[in-house]
Amino acid sequence: MDKIDQYIHAATRQNTRRSYQSAIHHYEVEWRGYLPATAESVARYLADYAETLAINTLRHRLAALGQWHIDQGFPDPTKAPIVRKVFRGIQQLHPVQEKRAKPLQLEQLEQVTTWLDGAIVAAGAEHDSAAQLRHTRDKALVLIGFWRGFRGDELARLEVQYVAALPGEGMTCYLPQTKGDRQFKGSTFKAPALSRLCPVAAYQAWVDLSGLESGAVFRSINRWGKLGDTGLNPASIIPLLRSLFAQAGILDADEYSAHSLRRGFANWATSNGWDLKTLMEYVGWKNIQSAMRYIDGADPFGKKRIEAGLLPVELQTKSNDLLRNITDQEIL
The missing domain is CATH 1.10.150.130 (Tyrosine recombinase, N-terminal domain)
Structure with a gap:
């Protein structure tokens, strides 16, 4: 060549x-x-x-x-x-309704993280280094994937030399190329250190335990605890997450995918007052259409809006009687 x-x-x-x-x-x-x-x-x-x-x-x-x-x-x-x-x-x-990954809610993220913390402690007590590595890796993958809103392929392409973590402050992740980056300029993403469910602490724990200094952050781990030389195949992240969610007791685990982390964060952000422009800048969406595909409305069925306009039966009856009396007086 x-x-x-x-x-x-x-x-x-x-x-x-x-x-x-x-x-x-x-x-x-x-x-x-x-x-x-x-x-x-x-x-x-x-x-x-x-x-x-x-x-x-x-x-x-x-x-x-x-x-x-x-x-x-x-x-x-x-x-x-x-x-x-x-x-x-x-x-x-042959019209087909678009299928979307089920968003991972914050409560479910906490449930998965709690299960992983317990599994890490248990693996350490049993001197099972392979399991300890795997659970520590999975915790970092889930927390970074959620709080950074990364796609599965972005998690797979994340490299240690392009990540800078400051304990207690935050982390920056540089991707040389992202989807839609036609100019090959690369993109830098930031994530804060949090009081709980912290992606920075989870990443640091994984890097410290694995001893990684360069190359792919997230790799395969065999039964003897040996790390793969290259990053996870993006297609392998979906079954990995579904298996993890099922073990953590998340219902309907097969309805989730790598996009569940991205959708989950987008829904969490909008429900906590993030405006669309801020969310797009944080996640890296270039157009509104892309962003809207990931965001579910706070009132998806319109129930709250409709219920707000419904009067109790007693008040509705009195209101109707009042209107009839006013109409009868106008006729007289």
């Missing part, structure tokens, strides 16, 4: 490359399509999977196919009118 190829390779995020390769493999190997593709073959591909794949998955497959053709110097068949019409037809005939 020459220098030009290296720079081109670096311009695309690893997760995107991996997912695009998987999409191309699906088209070529599983569906047995030919590349370069024609617009008609792409349209047939969409039609064949319209009932089994989600709209977002089909959209991603189109993006991967389009990028492959652009990279290889071929015309992009995914932009053809027939492909666009087929895709719109699928959206019309």
Whole structure:
């Protein structure tokens, strides 16, 4: 690979490359399509999977196919009118309600943290270094993920040399690249030290116990307590959290994901008076649409607003009688 190829390779995020390769493999190997593709073959591909794949998955497959053709110097068949019409037809005939991760509430965060604290103490008493490492790592991951509103892939890409923790004050986390960072400027995020459920103390405890000085903050840990050389795969964070929540006694643990930490913090912040601009700046959202996808209204069913306008039956009856008397007098 020459220098030009290296720079081109670096311009695309690893997760995107991996997912695009998987999409191309699906088209070529599983569906047995030919590349370069024609617009008609792409349209047939969409039609064949319209009932089994989600709209977002089909959209991603189109993006991967389009990028492959652009990279290889071929015309992009995914932009053809027939492909666009087929895709719109699928959206019309197979609408799917967007599924959102269940937000982790502050009380549940405390429940998980309390369980982890007990598990850390128990592992230390039993001289189980692997379990002690794992629980200490998980505590740092959950608390940083919640209070910083990080995505799963951001937690996986966090590196020790880019984290500066000041006990009792706060921590800064630098990510060389984040989602939507088209200019590759990187972003710095800050989190405060807290009187309880503290992400700074949890991070410091994990780094001290693991002895990490550089590289990925959150890594795999085998049964003998050996740490992996690279960061956790972002896809592994979801089952990790669900298993952890289930052990801590959180109901319906399978309804949570890495986004539950981000949504949980967003809902906590808005319910505690944070305005939208402050929340967007803290989390790193660039547009309101992105922020609103994570925030649930304080009164999601409108019950409080409607109930406030409902009078008790006795008062409503008196009010109606009064109105009738006024109307009768006006007629007389």
